[in-house]
Each structure stands twice: as C-alpha cells, then as structure tokens.
Amino acid sequence: MTVSANFARAAFFNDEGSTPVEPSVSVVALVREHREQTAWLSDGPWWRMLLSMTESGEIEVDYDYGDEPFPDDQLFLPEAYQADLDEYPRDRLPVWLAAYVSHRDRQKRSPRQAAEAARADRAAKVWSELTENEFPAFRLMWARWATIAAAFVAVGSERGPRIRPALGWFESSRRSGCTLYALPGDRAVLSGGWWCASSLDAAYNGGAELPRLFAGAPDWVADPVLNPRAGTGLLSFCYWWEGDRWYRGESPPAEQCAQAVPGVWTTSTVTGIVAKLAADRPTEQQQRAAQMLVSVAQQGVVTRDALVHVFGDDGRRDIDGALYQFSLAGLTNAMPPQELPKEQAILRVRQYIEAHGWDTSGYPLSELVADRFSVGWMVFVPVPRGEMAIGRAIFYVDDDGVLEQSSSSTAPSVFIAGFEQRFRKRHTPAIWSPD
Numbered sequence: 001m002t003v004s005a006n007f008a009r010a011a012f013f014n015d016e017g018s019t020p021v022e023p024s025v026s027v028v029a030l031v032r033e034h035r036e037q038t039a040w041l042s043d044g045p046w047w048r049m050l051l052s053m054t055e056s057g058e059i060e061v062d063y064d065y066g067d068e069p070f071p072d073d074q075l076f077l078p079e080a081y082q083a084d085l086d087e088y089p090r091d092r093l094p095v096w097l098a099a100y101v102s103h104r105d106r107q108k109r110s111p112r113q114a115a116e117a118a119r120a121d122r123a124a125k126v127w128s129e130l131t132e133n134e135f136p137a138f139r140l141m142w143a144r145w146a147t148i149a150a151a152f153v154a155v156g157s158e159r160g161p162r163i164r165p166a167l168g169w170f171e172s173s174r175r176s177g178c179t180l181y182a183l184p185g186d187r188a189v190l191s192g193g194w195w196c197a198s199s200l201d202a203a204y205n206g207g208a209e210l211p212r213l214f215a216g217a218p219d220w221v222a223d224p225v226l227n228p229r230a231g232t233g234l235l236s237f238c239y240w241w242e243g244d245r246w247y248r249g250e251s252p253p254a255e256q257c258a259q260a261v262p263g264v265w266t267t268s269t270v271t272g273i274v275a276k277l278a279a280d281r282p283t284e285q286q287q288r289a290a291q292m293l294v295s296v297a298q299q300g301v302v303t304r305d306a307l308v309h310v311f312g313d314d315g316r317r318d319i320d321g322a323l324y325q326f327s328l329a330g331l332t333n334a335m336p337p338q339e340l341p342k343e344q345a346i347l348r349v350r351q352y353i354e355a356h357g358w359d360t361s362g363y364p365l366s367e368l369v370a371d372r373f374s375v376g377w378m379v380f381v382p383v384p385r386g387e388m389a390i391g392r393a394i395f396y397v398d399d400d401g402v403l404e405q406s407s408s409s410t411a412p413s414v415f416i417a418g419f420e421q422r423f424r425k426r427h428t429p430a431i432w433s434p435d
Contacts, residue, residue: 001031001032001035001046001047001048001049002047002076002080002081002083002084003083003084003087003088004079004080004083004084005076005077005080006028006031006032007074007076008022008023008027008028008031009023010022010023031049034049035049039088043063043065044065044088044090045084045088046063046064046065047064047065047066047070047081047084048063048064048070048074049061049062049063049064050062050064065094066093066094066096066097067094068094068096068175068195069094069096069097069175069195075100078100078101078102081097081100081101082101085101092205093204093205094196095195095196095197095200095201095204095205095234096175096195096196096234098200098201098204098205099195099200099204099232099233099234100232100233102204102233103204103232103233103234104233105231105233106210106233107210107213107229107230107231107233107234107235108223108230108231109214109221109222109223109226109230110222110223111219111222111223111224113222114214114217114219114220114221114222114223115219117214117217117219118217118218118219121215121216121217126215126216127216128215128216128217128240128247128248128249129216129247129248129249130245130246130247131239131245131246131247131248131253131254132245134246134253134254134255135190135239135246135254136264136265136266137244138182138186138188138241138246139298140264140298141180141190141264142168142180142182142188142329143294143297143298143300143329143331144264144267144269144270144294144297144298145161145163145168145170145180145262145264145329146163146168146297146325146326146328146329146331147270147274147293147294147297147326148160148161148262148263148264148270148273148274149161149162149163149168149325150163150307150322150323150325150326151273151274151277151278151310151311151322152277153318153321153322153324153325154277154307154310154311154317154318154319154321154322155277155278155311155317155318156317156318157277159173160262161262162325163325163326163328163329164328165328166181166182166183167179167180167181167182168180168181168182170192170260170261170262172259172260174194174259175194175195176192176193176194176195176259176260177192177193177227177260178190178191178192178193178227178237178257178260178261179191179192179226179227179228181225183220183225186241186242186244187220187240187241187242188240188241189221189225189226189238189239189240189241190237190238190239190240190241190246190261191213191226191227191229191230191235191237191238191239192227192229192235192236192237192257192260192261193227193229193234193235193236193237193260194236194259194260195234197234197236199211199236199252200233200234200236204233211236211249211250211251212249212250213235213236213237213238213248213249213250213251214238214249215249215250216247216249217238217240217247217249218240218242221238221240226238236251236252236257236260237251237252237256237257237260238251239251239254267291267294267295267298270294271287271290271291271294272290274290274293274294274310275287275290275310278290278310278311286310289306289309289310290310292306292309293306293307293309293310296333297326297331300330300331300332300333301331301332301333302323302326302331302332302333303332303333304319304320304323307319307322307323337399337400338399339399340376340377340397340398340399340400340401342370342372342377345370345376345377345379345397346368346369346370346377346379348397348401348403349368349379349395349397349403350365350368352395352403353365363381363392363393364381365381367381367382368380368381369381369382370397373416373420374416374420375398375399375419375420375423375424376396376397376398376399376419376423377396377397378394378395378396378412378416379394379395379396379397380392380393380394380395381393389408390408390409391407391408391409392407392408393405393406393407394406394407394408394412394415396415396416396419398419398423399423400423400426400427402422402423402426404419
C-alpha cells in the first residue's frame with residue numbers, strides 16, 4: 001500500500017488446499033487507516049502488511065519496510081512510491097527502492113549511446129583499467145561456469161548458474177547475480193551486482209555520483225550484453241574481455257564482486273562444488289572424477305562418461321540435461337552422428353531438387369540411388385546403359401545431413417576426400433588450454 005495505490009490478497013488454507021477470497025472495500029479502508037495512524041512511528045509507514053491467523057484465532061502480523069525487494073507481482077509503478085515519499089519523507093530508502101524510484105535509466109547504454117561514449121572517451125583520453133590476477137581468463141571462466149551449471153542440472157536443482165546460447169546466467173538466493181555474454185572475436189562481457197551495494201547506496205541515498213562503470217569501454221559494451229540490472233539502476237560492476245585480458249571502468253575489484261558471481265575462481269573451487277553436489281560426503285573416487293570433469297571441460301572435450309563417473313547413471317540424475325549445458329557452451333567432445341539412413345539421404349536430395357524447381361525430364365527422381373562411403377551417401381540417377389553423360393548431377397549427403405552438389409565432371413574420389421575433411425573439421429572439438 002502507498003498513499004495512491006493498494007493491492008490486497010487473502011486466502012483460507014486447509015488440508016485440501018487454499019481458497020482465495022477478495023478483501024472487501026471496508027477491510028481495505030481499515031488497513032489504510034491503520035497505515036496512516038502508524039505512519040509517524042520511528043520506522044515510518046510500512047509498504048506491505050502480512051497477517052496470518054490460525055483456526056484458534058491466534059494472529060501474527062509482519063510489517064515490510066522494503067528491507068528486501070518486493071515480489072514483482074506486488075510492485076507498483078515508481079510514481080506510486082514517489083507520491084508516498086512526498087507525503088511521508090524518509091532520510092534513507094532501501095537501495096533497491098531508491099534505485100527503482102530515481103535511477104532514470106542512468107545505467108542504460110544503447111548501442112548508439114555506447115558508440116558516442118566510446119568516441120568521447122577516446123577524445124578525452126579516458127582509458128579503461130587493465131585487471132590482472134582477478135577474474136579467471138574468459139575461456140576458463142566459461143568452462144568452469146558450464147561445469148557448475150551442469151552439476152546443478154544433474155542433481156535436479158533449480159538453483160545455481162545456467163548456460164544459454166552465448167550466455168552464462170547466475171542469480172543467487174540473496175538477490176545478487178550476474179551474466180556472462182560470449183561475443184564473436186574472443187570477446188565477452190561480465191556484469192551484474194547486488195541490490196545493497198555501498199556505491200549504489202551512496203549514489204541514491206547520499207547524493208554521490210553513480211560509478212562510471214563504462215569508463216573507457218568499447219562501443220560493443222551495450223544494453224544487449226549487459227545484465228538486466230542496468231535497466232533498473234542496480235548494476236554495480238561491469239568487466240569486458242578483449243585482447244586476452246579483462247578490463248573495467250569504475251567497477252570494484254573482483255573480490256568485491258564475489259557474492260554475485262558463481263564459484264569459478266579456481267579449478268579446486270569448482271571441483272569442490274561439483275563433488276559436494278554429487279554427494280554430501282564425496283568419496284575419494286568422486287573427488288577424482290569431479291576433478292577430471294573440470295579438467296576435460298577446460299579442454300573442451302566433455303563426454304557423457306565423464307559426467308556418469310561423477311553422478312552415476314541409475315536414472316536419478318539428469319545426465320542428459322547436464323551434458324546439454326556443456327553442449328550449449330561448446331565444450332563437448334563431439335561424437336560423429338549416427339549413420340544417416342539411405343532412404344533419408346535419397347529423400348533429402350529429392351526435396352532439394354524439387355525445391356529448386358529443376359527440370360528433371362532427363363533425371364527421373366524415382367530412379368535416385370545411393371552409394372555409401374565413410375561419412376555419408378553419394379546420391380544420383382544412374383546413366384542409362386549404353387549412354388554417356390558429362391556433367392551429370394551427383395549429390396553428397398553426410399551423416400549430419402549436410403548436402404553438397406557436384407557433377408560427374410569431378411571424380412567422386414576427389415570430391416569425397418574434401419567432403420570427408422569438411423565433415424571431420426565440423427566434428428573436431430577446439431582444445432582450450434588452461435594456461
């Protein structure tokens with residue numbers, strides 16, 4: 001409740017579940033009167049009141065002054081809280097609420113704003129700060145992040161970090177968190193924060209300037225790759241990776257960001273997290289298996305067996321879901337796909353020809369055949385007996401469905417050699433050195 005808005009919800013509970021009810025207008029009026037009469041106490045007016053009553057009539061009342069962020073579905077527009085503050089001024093607000101009311105998009109950085117700021121920084125000789133021996137190198141951080149994420153998925157936990165395409169995501173139970181975006185060209189952006197950061201408190205409650213988190217940042221450090229906290233004014237750090245190094249503007253050192261970052265700091269840290277998730281009291285064998293999993297992740301060659309050695313394969317663990325986290329991170333030891341059925345290879349060629357609307361009067365699709373070679377099929381319509389054909393279409397379909405067109409003018413042995421090489425290149429993992 002504020003002076004200009006209110007939200008009310010009630011429910012009765014029994015052994016069979018809950019029954020929601022709509023609080024009456026008179027009840028809401030009494031609650032508003034209660035808030036007004038208690039508004040001048042030392043704590044000021046509450047914003048949420050929670051009441052519970054047992055069937056014996058015992059009542060408990062809790063008042064919420066915003067020490068922690070309100071649930072999203074119980075949050076009014078900023079104007080409602082500003083009106084409340086105009087009526088009941090306060091010396092200090094919870095940092096999250098102060099930011100919510102007054103951030104005015106000051107931490108947002110559109111691509112256009114990023115480009116303009118980068119040009120202005122160069123003109124004013126404002127450079128970013130090189131950081132050494134703080135965060136792990138990006139590739140190691142990415143691999144360790146994925147390993148922790150996979151471990152939480154394996155044990156069926158909703159907590160812990162996660163991997164999405166080109167994104168590492170983490171939110172802690174204490175309302176802190178960060179994102180790690182992987183960009184082309186071996187670049188990355190790590191940003192996030194905690195809602196009670198002292199630098200934000202000083203800015204929103206003390207009148208200080210917000211830290212220049214993007215001072216000296218390149219123009220690609222922009223909203224699409226920033227943690228959503230930038231949109232609510234609660235971003236408290238931002239680092240970017242380029243040229244094999246981490247850089248920052250006016251962000252705090254990495255150790256001060258630890259509460260918002262998963263435990264990616266060392267190999268032993270990650271090993272301990274994985275082993276503890278595998279068992280409350282991990283055996284020496286589980287410890288070694290966890291260490292091996294971290295090692296192969298850092299090399300980009302994770303296999304299903306590496307996960308099974310840590311978590312077992314009795315159906316109680318989500319090994320496939322865990323392996324998918326590594327797959328999204330590009331860290332799996334990619335195995336060649338299963339052999340494509342001959343009928344499917346022929347069908348793909350038929351569909352390809354029909355989609356292009358080719359004249360098939362001398363190339364009847366009903367007569368397509370397929371000959372197997374090491375990684376796929378050579379699909380073609382045989383030349384009728386006694387005839388010769390130069391430049392007749394030949395198609396090659398590998399076991400992961402890639403189709404390439406050639407002709408009889410190129411010897412199949414020559415084309416297949418290059419085709420096989422391209423196939424193996426797609427299925428050869430990149431080895432990342434921990435160094």
